[in-house]
Amino acid sequence: MTIADMVADRLLQRPRGRIARMWWRDMKAHHGIFRDTLEALDLTPDDHLLEIGCGGGTFVKWALETGCRATAVDHSVDMVELAKTNNADAVRAGGLDVVSAPAENLPFPEGQFTCAALMNVLFFLDAPAALAELKRVLVPGGRVVVHTVAPNPPAKVVPPTMAKRMRLYGDDELLACFTASGFTDGHLTRIDGAYQLVIATAKAAGRV
Ligand SMILES: C[S@@+](CC[C@H](N)C(=O)[O-])C[C@H]1O[C@@H](n2cnc3c(N)ncnc32)[C@H](O)[C@@H]1O
Structure with missing residues (x-):
């Protein structure tokens, strides 16, 4: 493993240690992404949101302001602790659970959540x-x-x-992943053509 690999691993893929905790306490560079994602989610107080790869927990803090309840998941123990600290009131009040778990094996029963958000994490996963x-x-x-x-x-x-550690799916591939995984209504929006940032939305198949 090179030094660059180590830094990417410790800061991005599974953030841990003092510098990572400082970095992710409030990732201001991602605020625009959080706003776009919140708009696309259109949360209501009836929602139970699942966020996967929550990092320091800024997004879920904003999401809770809509009155929804939320569960945030991350496989980094340091990020779970940081997200809990940053949302201590919501955790105490029972509106938020923060759980250490891998995206590939979620410790929840079927049908627990009404909606989900994944930001800057799908490229680390087998989509x-x-x-x-x-x-x-x-x-x-x-x-x-x-x-x-x-x-x-x-x-x-x-x-x-960093790019070589990430699985970057083309538009058609990403939409095909949704369909193959049991989602319908897949839709992609380029939120910034120059930066190639993509917001993808879909719905879990089945009767509502
Ligand atoms: C680049 S950070 C993004 C954090 C936050 N979503 C944001 O956009 O600011 C990726 C986060 O996903 C988490 N993560 C990566 N792979 C994961 C996996 N397989 N299961 C759960 N969490 C994962 C990392 O620990 C890290 O906190």
């Missing part, structure tokens, strides 16, 4: 397997919003050392 697992825990008709990056991003957006 068809992770989306199939997500579909299992969503109610029929449950909606998902994914923020990810299209293939061949400019080096200033995703450095090549």
Whole structure:
């Protein structure tokens, strides 16, 4: 493993340690992504949101302001602790659970959530397997919003050392992953053509 690999691993793929905790306490560079994702989710107080790869928990803090309840998941123990600390009131009040778990094997029963958000994490996952697992825990008709990056991003957006660790799906491939995993109504929006950032939305198949 090179030094670049180690940094990418410790800061992005499974953030851990003091620097990672400082970095992810409130990732301001992602605020625009959080806003776009919230808009696409259109949360209501009746929703139970699942966020996968929650990092420091800023997004879920904003989501809770809609009155929904939420569960945030991350496989990094440091990020789980940070997200809990950053949302201590909501955790105490019972409106938020933060759970250490892998996206590929979620510790929840079928149909527990009405909607889900994944930002800057799908590219670390085997998308068809992770989306199939997500579909299992969503109610029929449950909606998902994914923020990810299209293939061949400019080096200033995703450095090549990082890009080679990421699975960047083309538009058709991503839509095919949704369909293969049991989602319908897949739709992609390029939120910034130059940066190739993609918001993907879909619904869990089945009767609502
Ligand atoms: C690049 S950070 C993005 C954090 C946050 N979603 C954001 O956009 O600011 C990726 C996060 O996903 C988590 N993650 C990566 N692979 C995961 C997996 N297989 N299961 C659960 N969490 C994962 C990492 O630990 C990290 O906190």
